[in-house]
Amino acid sequence: MKIGIFGGGQLGRMMALAGYPFNLRFSFYEAAQDCPSAPLGQLYGDKDASQASLDAFIASADVFTYEFENIPVAWVEYIAAKKPVYPSVKSLAVSQNRINEKKLFQCLNIPAAAYHEVHNQADLTQAVAVLGLPLVIKTTMGGYDGKGQFVIRDATQVAQAWSELQAGAPLIAEAFISFERELSIIAVRSQTGETQCYPLAWNTHYQGILSHSIVPAPQVSPQIQAQAEQYITQILHELNHVGVLTLELFQTLSGLYANETAPRVHNSGHWSIEGAVCSQFENHMRAVAGLPLGVTDELRPSAMINIIGQHPNTAAILAIPETHLHLYGKTERAGRKLGHITVTASTYQALQTRIAQVAACLPNKMALLNH
Ligand SMILES: Nc1ncnc2c1ncn2[C@@H]1O[C@H](COP(=O)(O)OP(=O)(O)OP(=O)(O)O)[C@@H](O)[C@H]1O
Numbered sequence: 001m002k003i004g005i006f007g008g009g010q011l012g013r014m015m016a017l018a019g020y021p022f023n024l025r026f027s028f029y030e031a032a033q034d035c036p037s038a039p040l041g042q043l044y045g046d047k048d049a050s051q052a053s054l055d056a057f058i059a060s061a062d063v064f065t066y067e068f069e070n071i072p073v074a075w076v077e078y079i080a081a082k083k084p085v086y087p088s089v090k091s092l093a094v095s096q097n098r099i100n101e102k103k104l105f106q107c108l109n110i111p112a113a114a115y116h117e118v119h120n121q122a123d124l125t126q127a128v129a130v131l132g133l134p135l136v137i138k139t140t141m142g143g144y145d146g147k148g149q150f151v152i153r154d155a156t157q158v159a160q161a162w163s164e165l166q167a168g169a170p171l172i173a174e175a176f177i178s179f180e181r182e183l184s185i186i187a188v189r190s191q192t193g194e195t196q197c198y199p200l201a202w203n204t205h206y207q208g209i210l211s212h213s214i215v216p217a218p219q220v221s222p223q224i225q226a227q228a229e230q231y232i233t234q235i236l237h238e239l240n241h242v243g244v245l246t247l248e249l250f251q252t253l254s255g256l257y258a259n260e261t262a263p264r265v266h267n268s269g270h271w272s273i274e275g276a277v278c279s280q281f282e283n284h285m286r287a288v289a290g291l292p293l294g295v296t297d298e299l300r301p302s303a304m305i306n307i308i309g310q311h312p313n314t315a316a317i318l319a320i321p322e323t324h325l326h327l328y329g330k331t332e333r334a335g336r337k338l339g340h341i342t343v344t345a346s347t348y349q350a351l352q353t354r355i356a357q358v359a360a361c362l363p364n365k366m367a368l369l370n371h
């Protein structure tokens with residue numbers, strides 16, 4: 001079976017690596033010839049996203065999926081009229097728009113930040129009056145790694161926030177959630193409606209980018225894990241989602257709040273390649289190909305550490321026991337995700353020791369141990 005993947009970044013690359021052993025083959029809709037997925041299949045797509053390139057891509061595969069949610073819904077509708085696409089147009093339309101996401105959380109009674117739609121500066125002033133400060137302003141579509149956001153801490157910043165973000169309007173203003181920590185849950189749903197959930201990940205960001213995840217998140221009660229599983233399972237069924245879905249959460253003193261969803265494999269799930277019985281990538285491929293799902297249990301405590309901006313010394317990383325290096329074939333650039341490292345250990349204490357060893361090898365240390 002041939003799978004067509006929108007996007008040729010590291011997520012597409014790791015999906016393909018997971019699908020090859022059961023004879024899946026791949027094509028990618030991606031204009032950059034040197035993209036991380038290039039060695040794993042035929043590339044389609046041109047800079048102008050021409051109709052001809054889309055048609056050639058559709059002709060190249062049997063089933064379609066995507067590695068990022070910022071693709072036009074109209075394209076996915078166009079493909080869906082000809083060939084199967086998973087996840088569905090509905091999942092894409094909800095996940096790529098923060099207002100749609102908030103409406104979904106509301107409709108399913110999943111706690112989330114109170115919000116206000118913002119179309120002009122007057123709406124923003126009103127949002128401050130209604131929701132109070134601090135207030136997190138985000139573009140409704142297209143944001144990632146904390147881009148397209150402004151935190152208003154003082155009412156005098158309204159005009160500045162509007163002028164910086166107005167090009168991305170409509171905006172969403174969200175009440176600030178005072179969280180204890182950030183968690184995420186990843187789950188997968190098959191074409192027959194079967195679901196499986198991974199253990200919660202504890203995510204730490206640095207300068208707006210995910211720095212590292214520890215899984216299972218330490219000190220998670222069975223109730224919190226069950227609550228997260230209930231929320232994501234509700235979302236999966238509501239969307240009739242097929243494939244992997246991620247739910248980012250804030251853990252607060254009064255329980256879990258939903259932040260956002262991603263209709264795809266997620267950076268906080270990369271640990272699962274070595275740390276789980278069946279990885280998020282393999283499970284996404286299984287779901288898309290109409291195959292039975294794999295077991296999502298963890299094998300042992302794992303940490304995923306992102307490599308950002310500069311490559312580490314490969315031999316130094318691989319000299320650390322129970323450590324795996326994944327490089328994405330990218331060139332160095334500040335703030336760019338170049339790869340990740342997965343560390344596993346039999347206890348959290350041993351995991352901390354290994355994380356410290358990895359941090360010592362990272363050129364920028366990722367501020368891994370300092371925050
Ligand atoms: N309502 C909020 N209250 C407090 N902090 C928030 C709120 N919304 C977002 N943040 C902080 O900003 C970060 C980025 O926000 P969000 O996840 O919505 O954007 P993103 O650009 O899609 O990020 P990413 O691509 O890393 O997932 C969150 O991880 C969290 O630390």
Ligand SMILES: [Mg+2]
Binds near residue numbers: 259260
């Ligand atoms: Mg996020």
